[in-house]
Amino acid sequence: xxxxxxxxxxxxxxxxxxxxxxxxxxxxxxxxxxxxxxxxxxxxxxxxxxxxxxxxxxxxxxxxxxxxxxxxxxxxxxxxxxxxxxxxxxxxxxxxxxxxxxxxxxxxxxxxxxxxxxxxxxxxxxxxxxxxxxxxxxxxxxxxxxxxxxxxxxxxxxxxxxxxxxxxxxxxxxxxxxxxxxxxxxxxxxxxxxxxxxxxxxxxxxxxxxxxxxxxxxxxxxxxxxxxxxxxxxxxxxxxxxxxxxxxxxxxxxxxxxxxxxxxxxxxxxxxxxxxxxxxxxxxxxxxxxxxxxxxxxxxxxxxxxxxxxxxxxxxxxxxxxxxxxxxxxxxxxxxxxxxxxxxxxxxxxxxxxxxxxxxxxxxxxxxxxxxxxx
Numbered sequence: 001x002x003x004x005x006x007x008x009x010x011x012x013x014x015x016x017x018x019x020x021x022x023x024x025x026x027x028x029x030x031x032x033x034x035x036x037x038x039x040x041x042x043x044x045x046x047x048x049x050x051x052x053x054x055x056x057x058x059x060x061x062x063x064x065x066x067x068x069x070x071x072x073x074x075x076x077x078x079x080x081x082x083x084x085x086x087x088x089x090x091x092x093x094x095x096x097x098x099x100x101x102x103x104x105x106x107x108x109x110x111x112x113x114x115x116x117x118x119x120x121x122x123x124x125x126x127x128x129x130x131x132x133x134x135x136x137x138x139x140x141x142x143x144x145x146x147x148x149x150x151x152x153x154x155x156x157x158x159x160x161x162x163x164x165x166x167x168x169x170x171x172x173x174x175x176x177x178x179x180x181x182x183x184x185x186x187x188x189x190x191x192x193x194x195x196x197x198x199x200x201x202x203x204x205x206x207x208x209x210x211x212x213x214x215x216x217x218x219x220x221x222x223x224x225x226x227x228x229x230x231x232x233x234x235x236x237x238x239x240x241x242x243x244x245x246x247x248x249x250x251x252x253x254x255x256x257x258x259x260x261x262x263x264x265x266x267x268x269x270x271x272x273x274x275x276x277x278x279x280x281x282x283x284x285x286x287x288x289x290x291x292x293x294x295x296x297x298x299x300x301x302x303x304x305x306x307x308x309x310x311x312x313x314x315x316x317x318x319x320x321x322x323x324x325x326x327x328x329x330x331x332x333x334x335x336x337x338x339x340x341x342x343x344x345x346x347x348x349x350x351x352x353x354x355x356x357x358x359x360x361x362x363x364x365x366x367x368x369x370x371x372x373x374x375x
Contacts (some may be wrong), residue, residue: 001026001027001028001029002027002028002029002052002053002187003028003029003031003050003051003052003053004021004028004029004030004031004051004052004053004054004055004187005030005031005032005033005047005048005050005051005053005054005055005091006018006030006033006054006055006057007033007037007054007055007056007057007058007076007080008033008035008056008057008058008059008096009032009033009034009057010035011057011058012137012139012141012142012143012147012176013057013096013137013176013179014055014057014058015141016139016140016141016176016177016180017055017057017180017183018030020180020184031047031050031051033047035058038058038076038079041083044079044080044083045083045086045087047083048080048083048084048087048089048091049087049089051089051091052091052092053091053092053093053094053187054080054091054092054093054094055093055094055096055183055187056076056077056080056093056094056095056096056118057096058076059072059073059076059096059110059111060072060073061107061146061147062146066105066106066107067106069106069107069110070106070107070109070110072110073107073110073111073114074110074113074114074117076114077095077114077117077118078117080093081117081118081121084121084125084127085121085125090125090126090127090128091127092127092128092129092130092187092189093118093121093122093127093128093129093130094129094130094132094183094186094187095114095115095118095129095130095131095132096132096134097111097112097114097115097131097132097133097134098111098133098134099133099134099135099136099172101115101133115131115133115198118131119131119196119198122195122196123196126195127195128189128195128196129195129196129197130186130197130198130199131197131198131199132182132183132186132199132201133198133199133200133201134174134179134201135172135173135174135201135202135203136148136150136171136172136173136174136203137173137174137175137176137179138150138151138173138174138175138176138239138240138243139175139176139177139239139243140176140242140243140246141246142176142243144156144247149171149209149212150173150212150216150240150243151243151247153212153213153216154216154243154244154246154247155247157216157217157219157220157224157244157247158220158224158244158247158248158249159247159249163213165209165210165213167209168208168209168210169208169209170206170207170208171206171207171208171209171212172203172205172206173203173204173205173206173207173236174201174202174203174204174205175204175235175236175239175243177239178204178239179201182199182201186199204235204236205236207236212240215237215240216240216244218230219240219241219244220244222275223241223244223245224244224248224253226273227256227273228273228274228275229272229273229274229275229278230274230275231274231275231276258270258271264286264289265285265286265289265291266283266284266285266286266289266352266353267283267284268281268282268283269281269282269283274360276360276361277360277361278358278359278360279357279358279359279360280356280357280358281356281357281359282354282355282356282357283353283354283355283357284352284353284354285308285310285345285347285352285353285355286347286352286353287347287348287349287350287351287352287353288346288347289346289347290344290345290346290347291344291345291346291355292343292344292345293342293343293344294342294343295317295337295339295340295341295342295343296337296339296340297339297340298339298361299339299359299360299361300336300358300359300360300361301336301337301357301358301359301360302334302335302336302337302357302358302359303334303335303336303337303343303345303355303356303357304332304333304334304355304356304357304358305327305328305329305332305333305334305353305354305355306329306332306354306355306356307329307351307352307353307354308328308329308347308349308351308352308353308354309326309327309328309329309347309348309349309353310326310327310328310345310346310347310348310349310353310355311324311325311326311327311345311346311348312324312325312327312335312343312344312345312346313325313343313344313345313346314335314337314338314341314342314343315341315342315343316338316340316341317340317341317342326348329354
């Protein structure tokens, strides 16, 4: 079992890494770290001596004075190295660097020179070191106005603020979950051939700032304001959507009240809508009442009985043959509605019938063929 410590444990990536390692208690022991350890030599030495692996994430990203950023980050690296040497500890150190290394700024210099100091320490002590040169990271719980423009946009769009784009540059991005998979492999020493490794982590997506904001604006319009699940075309959009949702004020936003339609038959409520046309609803139906008696030429539909007793009947248009299906909530089950089959559902029990409906059209609402659709 590996004992792993994370400097910057409560930061954006640190929080995700700490929580993810906790999912494998049979493989990892997490050594707690607090930022104030850097102000206490004895505590820092004790932390270092307990670790088989240290992931060094602690760093300053932003400050009005770039020299403060440089000096702070370099000092953190030196303190960690000093603690290792003072305790004769040789943990595998993984260092979070940045593609800013390539740019002429003090933050980038602090990352590049810090990585070089760790490499020299590893070489002197025959220890293991992995330098991770990381692109822009986004994901849930990043700090707006600090960690990434994605975090800033998500916060602004869900808190009645107006995003502003200063430079519409290309952003090379990686989702925090994807980054953790790479860190995990390095921790487990998979396919390692040297004690000192410098790994440039490839980005998994590349977008202009305006493209990112356009996608997030769509999430705001559909999901945040209307409760409609947006179309997600790829892994990037899925990760971006899950990121966006975490910046909502959960306590204030929920519960969202649904529209309940009640008549002599019972109650019908739409619970989920999708941008692609999908919809989930539920109904209560009084004993003896029949719903339906229509057919579809293109829609995909499913009836699922979860409480009570029902008879579902299907008849192919142009024929007289009726298919009968008896369903019961005691053994939850469903029947799908083929196209060109008229269908209905009748409550055959003595209590109210509870039914869940799924329907999806999966086509362009402007398609002229929809003229022939029978509801």
